[in-house]
Amino acid sequence: MPSVLRLQSWLQVFVLYVFVFAPSFLPPVHAVPAPAANASTERRCAKVLRRQEWRTLDTYQKKDYIKAVQCMQRLPPVTSFRTVNSHFDDFQALHINLTDRVHLVGHFLPWHRRFLSVYESALRKECGYKGANPYWDWTKDSKNLTTMLRSPVFSPTTGFGSAHLAGPVSDGPFASLPLAFGPGQAPNKHLLTRALNATLLQYLTKEQVLNTTRQPTFERFRVELEGAPVTPTIKIHDAGHRLIGGDMGDTYSSPGDPLFFLHHANLDRIWWEWQMADPAKRLHEVSGRASVTPPYGKVTLETMLEMGSLAERVPTQVPGHGLAAGIHHSTSKAFQDWDVKVPNIRGDPRLHWLPTGALPVTCTACTSSPSSPSPLPAPRSRPSATRQSLPSLLTARSPFALPASTPHPAMEAYFDNKGNILNARIRVARDHSAIYTLKTSFGGLRGRKVTVLQDENPGPPLSPGKPACVGCIWWREKAVEVLGQRKAVREVRRTEGWFKKTHYWRWSEDRKEYELRHEHEGWKATLDQGLSIAARFRVPFRPHLFHKTITPEVHLTKPALEEDEVFLILAMIYEEIKRQDRTNSSSVNGGLGW
Incomplete structure (x- = not known):
């Protein structure tokens, strides 16, 4: 009994240290010095719009x-x-x-x-x-x-x-x-x-x-x-x-x-x-x-x-x-030790080029601020160790739901049939409107030819004899296509870990890399070495005689048909079909799902 009391006492001391004393020893995160009291004021860009490369x-x-x-x-x-x-x-x-x-x-x-x-x-x-x-x-x-x-x-x-x-x-x-x-x-x-x-x-x-x-x-x-x-x-x-x-x-x-x-x-x-x-x-x-x-x-x-x-x-x-051609320029360096004043030219938005990543931006509003070096971007709050700190992609209705305090609106989408994940319409949960259509064609004994992910109202075909698609999986060629650009799977996918169970997908060097792992009821895609959940693809195990087959679900960060999202949907479908092929879990219907 005394040992238990001593343990409780030490635990109380440890908790007191963590929550009271320890924070005072932590270094400040992105501390920003206050502007000088006698600093003059000048016009600064308060709102900017980045010029981006078309494919981004x-x-x-x-x-x-x-x-x-x-x-x-x-x-x-x-x-x-x-x-x-x-x-x-x-x-x-x-x-x-x-x-x-x-x-x-x-x-x-x-x-x-x-x-x-x-x-x-x-x-x-x-x-x-x-x-x-x-x-x-x-x-x-x-x-x-x-x-x-x-x-x-x-x-x-x-x-x-x-x-x-x-x-x-x-x-x-x-x-x-x-x-x-x-x-x-x-x-x-x-x-x-x-x-x-x-x-x-x-x-x-x-x-x-x-x-x-x-x-x-x-x-x-x-x-x-x-x-x-x-x-x-x-x-x-x-x-x-x-x-x-x-x-x-x-x-x-x-x-x-x-x-x-x-x-x-x-x-x-x-x-x-x-x-x-x-x-x-x-x-x-x-x-x-x-x-x-x-x-x-x-x-x-x-x-x-x-x-x-x-x-x-x-x-x-x-x-x-400076040589601005009636346009103001600002750089990442300007936020620290150099700046160019904003010229006041009537009726012309100010153009900014940020050399970091070579992305230009347009200033749509200006505000007065001290002429001393601009402060660094606002510091990020120290991440919590709890699961609440992870960006939630799901709503409370989802079986994968994280806490409701998500910083981004969730998008849930459901396949409109209970098994065939390669031939389906994917509907948004909030109004059940179809946004994607999945269709797969076959070629005799050689099996699957191509899976096409397209809008409900697709535009003209990419070329004669080729499906109009925002995304495709070319099974025989072992390639994926996103918004008209095709790449071999080996270029965008790599595997690591025991038995190569961890799969990494990246469309290009300047895009995000997703880590895909298979869990009990489907696939999870994460970013930042597994800290941030990007998407989940729920595909239940083989249906049982006494268990109702659950409709496959896909959960993404935004309801936008973005290049990353199209790529991520294709990656998760590809991984699931390959898993089914390996386990023969879908042999009863030709490898099409449940």
């Missing part, structure tokens, strides 16, 4: 952007150019009118930065677009012709239509798009055309981009970026245009292809990365001739950037704010 947007974000572009193509023109039919045509006509004044000159990059900002502003103000203009990093697709043709930007369902080898674009949201100009400067009614040229892929590699950003001066940088005919060889600017060909390949009328704005957003991102290598100098550095005809003159920081009637003229450098 989810399906809804991609469709929102495409709808905004289509809205621009329906709006009446605001310029006086003849034969212009829409506000979208205004931008093509302005570019044609100014091509000889803004190409092969020192203000090529500042002018296109401004041009892109005005276009982005029109999408947001005139068409209600909530995001920022995305960019297309073509280095991710330039490995060979096959990878380029499968680039997400060329998806007919969630992209800009196929990259035709020659001829009018015949699928996707811009199929049979009428254009008023081009090729060249003359008015010419025709359909949007493309003519993919695979020989240009060699100029759109990561090595070419690195060679561009290594240039020590603005003059050498802008010449290396713009390319022919400034240089005797092709560079990344003209290579991006000529690769797609057709209207995009024409120097004058290229803005007729909506991909123009993603290509130039990527070039502007590369310029910003170069500027951020030495911001104190390069934000104020510009050089080169001001005209392609004599007298050539020289570009200065006071050179005006013309936008016709689309926007007001602004100088290449806003006085006191």
Whole structure:
């Protein structure tokens, strides 16, 4: 009995130490110094929207952007150019009118930065677009012709239509798009055309981009970026245009292809990365001739950037704010020891490029704050050791439910039959509306051919004879396809642990890696070395004579058809079917489920 009392006493001392004394010895997390009392105030960006690479947007974000572009193509023109039919045509006509004044000159990059900002502003103000203009990093697709043709930007369902080898674009949201100009400067009614040229892929590699950003001066940088005919060889600017060909390949009328704005957003991102290598100098550095005809003159920081009637003229450098082209820039470094004040230019949202991950953002609101270094992001609370600290993906109705204090809305979806997980409709629990359809085709003795995950109202097929899908599992080829891009399973899946029971799935190096484990009633996908639950796929064991078969369920973080979510659904279905094949648990129905 005394030993029990001593044990209780020691336990009381330990609890007192943990909850009273121990916290005082813990180091502060992301402690932020208070601003100086005499710090002056200046305008800071209070709300930003990130510019993202096209493939990182989810399906809804991609469709929102495409709808905004289509809205621009329906709006009446605001310029006086003849034969212009829409506000979208205004931008093509302005570019044609100014091509000889803004190409092969020192203000090529500042002018296109401004041009892109005005276009982005029109999408947001005139068409209600909530995001920022995305960019297309073509280095991710330039490995060979096959990878380029499968680039997400060329998806007919969630992209800009196929990259035709020659001829009018015949699928996707811009199929049979009428254009008023081009090729060249003359008015010419025709359909949007493309003519993919695979020989240009060699100029759109990561090595070419690195060679561009290594240039020590603005003059050498802008010449290396713009390319022919400034240089005797092709560079990344003209290579991006000529690769797609057709209207995009024409120097004058290229803005007729909506991909123009993603290509130039990527070039502007590369310029910003170069500027951020030495911001104190390069934000104020510009050089080169001001005209392609004599007298050539020289570009200065006071050179005006013309936008016709689309926007007001602004100088290449806003006085006191660096080479911003009427746009404010901020970097991750600015949050610590460097900043550029926000220029107050009427009617133009401020553009920010964050070099961390090379993601640009747009400032939509500004606020006054001390001019001393901005504080670091708000500290994260110290995670609790209890299960409540894990992000819950499930509601209280779910058999897998975690506590209701989840920071994100849950999405429960149920298969509409009780066994066949490869041929089903998946319904959202809150209103039982079908959002996905699963269909599997077979080919004789060789078994399964392809499982297709698609919208209830799918768009045109990806190619003749191929199912229209947002995701596919190609069983014979041992490959998975997400939003038009196919990869071998061995590229996106690896196994570890005893008997290789732990499976890791990652779509690409810049995406999240999911750890999939099989549990008693299905599969669990986690992130951060198993700490954060990303999804659950409930597939019960073999039905028993005295037990009711339970409907399969899938639980995801968001009700969005995002690339990660499509990939995760396919990964869990793939793992479950392979498990059934190994255990012969579904032999009675050909390996299709229960």
